[in-house]
Amino acid sequence: MSHGKIAIIGIGEVPTRIMPERTRWDILYDVCTEAIRDSGLDKNDIEGVINVAPQAQPKLAAELSFGKLPEELGLKGCKDNCTCNAGGASTSNCIRLAEQYITSGLAKAVLIPHVTVHSTVKPEDLISFFAKAGVDMQWEYPFGTTYNILMGMMANRYMHETGAKPEHMASVVTALRSWSSRDPNSFFYNKEVPSPEKVFSSSLLNTPLHKRESNILCDGGSAMVIVSADVAKKMKKPAAYKLGESVRYFSGTPVLRDFHKVAEGLSLTGVEAMKEAGVTKEDIDLWNIYMAYPMNHPIMAEALGIAPIGEGAKYFYDGRMSFGGDIPWSTIGDAPGRGHTGSGVSTAMYVETARQLMGKAGERQVKDCKYVYQNTAGGSGFNNIGTVWGRDL
Amino acid sequence: MDAQDIQFDMTRPLPETQPWSVAFWENAKEGKLVVQHCKDCNTNIFYPRKICPECWSKNLDWIEASGKATVYMFSTAYDMVEPRFWEDIPYTIAYVDLEEGIRMMTRIVDCKPEDIKIGMTVEVVFKKLNDDFYLPYFKPVESK
Structure with missing residues (x-):
């Protein structure tokens, strides 16, 4: 499918913060120019722009979809521009489209940018957007459900089936924040890493989800430049090569999403992506897992065969996925550690995958990082896309 | 911005129906919980669809749960x-x-x-x- 055809050759990012004075276009200028400079290419070498769809920002979405970015940046070689929306899975699809642009001969280099500024969206609009997105307006929304409640229900079921304790679930936040506290681009950079007890003692939003297990809406942006694997090789620069991919669709309506079929899908996508890449789970140096909420991480750890069934949460509690642990995991801290930037958390995680494989992750650098497994998921979890990336072909 | 400046919609949301789901809500008014049923492949369907999601039949009916x-x-x-x-x-x-x-x-x-x-x-x-x-x-x- 996509073994060894493309590579991320340049990355750019601004810190995720709450900064209303930083405009969306301000961020776009910064992340795009940084990514193109990092790639070593000239701006006019960018022949395609594929935007990660911004959520809850309709004016920006229209501007990007209708081709404003190549014009703003003066990308004189740009042949086409589009926007891709699959919620949190948007970036994965942007990368697939970039592969199509490149392998079809349309473009030699593709820019994939993302920006979200939540802090200037009216609170009532943000609340309304996140209450309705990914929820059925006839069979779910009128009952008063929310994303938090959907995740709470899944966590309750997981705890029921495995016997996982609340402090074990809370420890996922501790693990994620141990990474983000060391990430200059994360909202919680240089902030205290809360103990499981502190997470568990924060106020209850909905059972069993506590305030510190939820997400903070932030502003941020990142970008990457994609070229063919052959071009990346010839450039003799550190790069992240896409080696394998697999995906499963679950359901658009959460109530139709069977808990066990989702777990099976998480497992199969991992197996198939690693098979395509020609690696086993023992080869993976970093599990860059995007789940948006902490309580789904143990389910993923078990589905990937990293933790025995029923012991995923205990692995987090024992510190194995924390900074310094033996299983490097979500090294920007996923959304709970990075800060929630709509569809941008998964963009940032691809940038982190590339950063780790390029050896540019600073204090968080995973030693001798050769292979990264990264997933994304869209909406309230309608699918799961597993990918494997390597520092060499 | 003060909380009192925010204009929240406080109305209770109603189900956004489709023509093929109206019967569900009509029965609910009568105190009956009904389930859409495909008479061709014998599947019980939730949520109600225009066609059976299993066999694409339009031969659909309702059963009382x-x-x-x-x-x-x-x-x-x-x-x-x-x-x-x-x-x-x-x-x-x-x-x-x-x-x-x-x-x-x-x-x-x-x-x-x-x-x-x-x-x-x-x-x-x-x-x-x-x-x-x-x-x-x-x-x-x-x-x-």
């Missing part, structure tokens, strides 16, 4: 819900499995949140939203 179900999973909300639901806090959202083999979202009512358990048996009760819509909620069978 027993109203009995078991709780598959649930979460009780104490905070961070839309302002239009604030007055209901705390309330419990659940997925329940009907005896007819379908799973639906609902609320569990008429009991303390701490008494709700996965696997408990519940039965349907209808909550009036307005003259057109009655939502199917569920209560523990034991609370009769």
